[in-house]
Amino acid sequence: MSVIIIICKILGILLLSLLCVLLFLLSLLLFVPVGYAARGESDERWRIQAKLSWLFSAVSFHFHYNEERVETFFQLFGFRLKKNKEKKQKKKKNNAKDIITDPANPGTQSEPGTQSEQKDTPHETAVPEKTALPEETAVPDIAGSSQSKTEAKQQSFSRKPKAAPKTEHFSKETTERFRSAGDKAKGAVQKTGDFKKKLSDKANQKAFSYIWKELVYLLKHMRFRRQKTAIEFSAGDPAATGLVLGVLSVFPFLYRENSNVYPDFVSDQAYLRGEFWFCGHVRLLHVLISAIRLFLKKEFRYLMKNFIK
Numbered sequence: 109m110s111v112i113i114i115i116c117k118i119l120g121i122l123l124l125s126l127l128c129v130l131l132f133l134l135s136l137l138l139f140v141p142v143g144y145a146a147r148g149e150s151d152e153r154w155r156i157q158a159k160l161s162w163l164f165s166a167v168s169f170h171f172h173y174n175e176e177r178v179e180t181f182f183q184l185f186g187f188r189l190k191k192n193k194e195k196k197q198k199k200k201k202n203n204a205k206d207i208i209t210d211p212a213n214p215g216t217q218s219e220p221g222t223q224s225e226q227k228d229t230p231h232e233t234a235v236p237e238k239t240a241l242p243e244e245t246a247v248p249d250i251a252g253s254s255q256s257k258t259e260a261k262q263q264s265f266s267r268k269p270k271a272a273p274k275t276e277h278f279s280k281e282t283t284e285r286f287r288s289a290g291d292k293a294k295g296a297v298q299k300t301g302d303f304k305k306k307l308s309d310k311a312n313q314k315a316f317s318y319i320w321k322e323l324v325y326l327l328k329h330m331r332f333r334r335q336k337t338a339i340e341f342s343a344g345d346p347a348a349t350g351l352v353l354g355v356l357s358v359f360p361f362l363y364r365e366n367s368n369v370y371p372d373f374v375s376d377q378a379y380l381r382g383e384f385w386f387c388g389h390v391r392l393l394h395v396l397i398s399a400i401r402l403f404l405k406k407e408f409r410y411l412m413k414n415f416i417k
Contacts, residue, residue: 136163138396141389149383315411322398329394332361332386339382342372349373 140163148156153175161168165183172179182189343349353371356362362369370382402408 138393139391140164141391143387143389145385145387147383147385150381152381311407312411312414315405315407318402318405318408322402326394326398330390331388333388335361335364335384335386336366337362337382337384337386338368338370339380339384340370340372341380341382342375342378344376344378346373 143161143165144159145161146156146158148154154173156171156173158171158173159168166185168183170179170181170183341349341352343352349371350373353369356369361367372379
């Protein structure tokens with residue numbers, strides 16, 4: 109009995125330790141936020157840097173944009189993770205350095221440190237043999253040769269297979285394409301009609317209102333914590349510049365401190381220059397809460413069933 113009790117104690121301790129580890133990992137995923145930050149500046153060319161980090165930057169994803177190239181990479185505990193393509197390219201370069209072509213024999217290759225054992229041998233020039241000229245040159249029969257050529261041409265034309273008519277094949281392909289395009293158009297019209305019916309349903313309208321509320325809730329938690337913008341722009345036309353400024357005025361983050369947008373109504377050329385910087389964080393706990401709230405609503409479940417069908 110004592111042995112069984114000891115084994116049960118050990119198994120219980122192992123199970124509790126596994127549960128503690130799982131709870132710890134879940135708490136990290138739910139409560140530790142995912143940070144984001146972006147920085148950009150432009151004099152004549154834009155340079156943008158963005159970063160997603162988690163667990164106090166232990167795991168991070170970097171994005172660098174320049175007009176010349178785009179670069180993305182991951183970092184784990186400060187060490188950059190190299191892609192398999194980069195490793196393969198480095199191996200190929202090292203192999204190419206190790207292999208050196210032999211100058212005496214360009215077709216063969218030798219490794220560094222080894223010497224070609226072949227000795228230089230003088231090239232022997234082959235003297236062409238003189239061909240004996242015939243004493244009398246034969247005059248070809250012009251009439252016989254012309255007849256033989258015409259007979260050979262007739263035989264070659266008779267052997268060639270007749271080309272199949274392509275018009276029938278082309279007409280069949282075009283008719284099939286037109287039929288498929290008509291079927292696709294009918295299907296799109298039916299789908300738009302079904303979508304309008306689904307939108308007109310009162311239950312679906314309530315579901316869309318719930319989705320909008322949850323999106324607003326998430327955007328509040330995902331908002332920029334700190335920001336700094338100083339941007340000057342022109343659309344090339346005063347009217348277009350005014351329209352762009354009106355669209356930008358809808359976004360509330362532009363009314364904060366350290367955010368300045370300067371429209372240029374005089375310039376005839378479209379441009380965008382300046383600098384910006386912002387950062388914030390997102391917790392997966394808020395995403396989980398909003399998802400649970402939505403799935404508890406009957407209207408949302410009804411909407412999901414209708415759209416999945």
